[in-house]
Amino acid sequence: MTILTDFREAIAAAAAQARTANKPIATAKNNIKTSVQGEALAARKRTTPAATTGRTANPPGAILETTLFVCGAVVMIYEITGARLLAPHIGTSTYIWTSLIGVILAALSLGYWLGGQAADRKAEMKVLAGVLFLSGGAVALTIFAGDYLLSLIASTSLILQLQSVLAAVLLFAPASVLLGFVTPYAVRLKMSSLADSGRIVGRLYAISTLGSIFGTFLAGFYLIPFVGAGRTLYLIAGCLLVLGAMLIPFSLGKTRAVVLLLFMGGIGAQEIRAMYLAKTQDLYQTDTEYSAVRIFTSPEPGTGKLVRYLTIDPHYNQSRMYLDSDELVAPYTRYYHLIRHFRPDFSKTLMIGGAGYSFPKAYLQEYPAALMDVVEIDPGMTALARRFFRLEDDPR
Structure with a gap:
């Protein structure tokens, strides 16, 4: 009996020792499990649908894709039209093209940066709509004040290079900054999770670039030779205003009302000025396929x-x-x-x-x-x- 009792006690002691030895392993396993669950929870928070963060998770239809395509086209049409607008006042030299391309690229870069910063803080469809409306207003300002500013710049004693840069900055930089704002902001609105971010970014930038290609050919082959540079500006300003209205319909605040008045006033002023100059000074201005x-x-x-x-x-x-x-x-x-x-x-x-x-x-x-x-x-x-x-x- 004594031998049997001692044997049982030895077995119990060995079992207790084994449990004690395995406890750190079990604890580690539990810690790992807890850590994995924590990471999964954090990932779910990071990929929470945009609707829970105060922005639109899935914009209706293909409205953002349409916006990026049109804005891509507008940028190139605006740039090509700019050369025709500057030609009667400053000339058609390579200085003109160099200034337009450089200034518009710089303005787009600034717009990309501002759009990305704003999108990370708070991405809302109404902000994008407002930026599109303001960009239409900036183009309308080009329509309204273009001839006056260009005449003033051309009358200065500045060298041609500075005249062309100054004209590009004053007339084309504001709208270009706003158009650059659109792309990163629209990408942020479209993304609902990090899992498909690469696919979304690639698709939206491809759509924007396709719009730029389309706008390049449309401007050079049709709009400028057959519609004219001035009326091409009417068209692109109107497109931006319509896009802004499509994103947030039935919303007409003070800013939008001012922009609409500027747009209509710019068109009216240009047409009245053209008729006045034709009657009083026998001045006629037009665009052909080449000049x-x-x-x-x-x-x-x-x-x-x-x-x-x-x-x-x-x-x-x-x-x-x-x-x-x-x-x-x-x-x-x-x-x-x-x-x-x-x-x-x-x-x-x-x-x-x-x-x-x-x-x-x-x-x-x-x-x-x-x-x-x-x-x-x-x-x-x-x-x-x-x-x-x-x-x-x-x-x-």
């Missing part, structure tokens, strides 16, 4: 005779014509008659570039038996010559 063209009438220095000018650059006149005769105005064109000295027996002539067709008209009058072929790459220029420079079709 921004300005036609106006002014007395000739020295003689006082009225001359009609055609210009695509503020520093040069491409064509000039007396209103009361077809006599050549530009001194250099009179040297073309030296053809009689170098080729007295000429009968057929080729002229490259017609513009206002001043010399071709004088040529046909001066040499009744001769023929001339004129090559003008811009059909819009020929149409303007027919309308404003007394060009008539002639079989010769």
Whole structure:
């Protein structure tokens, strides 16, 4: 009996020792389990649907995708149109394009940063709608004040590089900052969890870039040559205002009312100004496939005779014509008659570039038996010559 009792006590002691030895392992397992559960809870909090954080989790339909596509298109249309707006006042040199591209890229970068900062603080659809409305207002401000600011800048003694940068900053930077704000803010609105963030960001940026590609071709191939730079601005400002209204419909606060008034006032002011200048100063401005063209009438220095000018650059006149005769105005064109000295027996002539067709008209009058072929790459220029420079079709 004593041996059996001692054996049982030994077994009990061994079991107790084993339990004591295994306790740290069990404790570690429990700690690991608790830690895993804590991480899972934290992850669930991080990926909580946006609706619980005070923003719209799933915007209706494809409204954000549409917004990014349109804004991407608007940025490029705005940039390309800018070159046409600056051309009559500052010129068409590479300084113009360099300034526009550099300033707009800088403004977009600032907008991206501001949009990301704002989205992390609080992302709401009404904020995005407000930014779109303000960007439409900034474009409307370009419509309203563009000619006045550009005339003022062109009259300064600043070098051309500074004039072009200043014009780009004042007219195109504000709207570009607001348009840059849109992309990161819309991405934040669209994301409901970190699990699919890469897919969402990639898709939305791809949509925005596709919009930019579409806007580039639309502006260059259709809007500017056939609609005109000024009315293209009307169109893109209107698109931004409509987008803002679509995001938050039936909401018209004081800011939106002011923006709408600025938009309508800008259009009205531009159209009234164009009609006034056409009637009082015989000034006409239009866009062809190749150039921004300005036609106006002014007395000739020295003689006082009225001359009609055609210009695509503020520093040069491409064509000039007396209103009361077809006599050549530009001194250099009179040297073309030296053809009689170098080729007295000429009968057929080729002229490259017609513009206002001043010399071709004088040529046909001066040499009744001769023929001339004129090559003008811009059909819009020929149409303007027919309308404003007394060009008539002639079989010769």
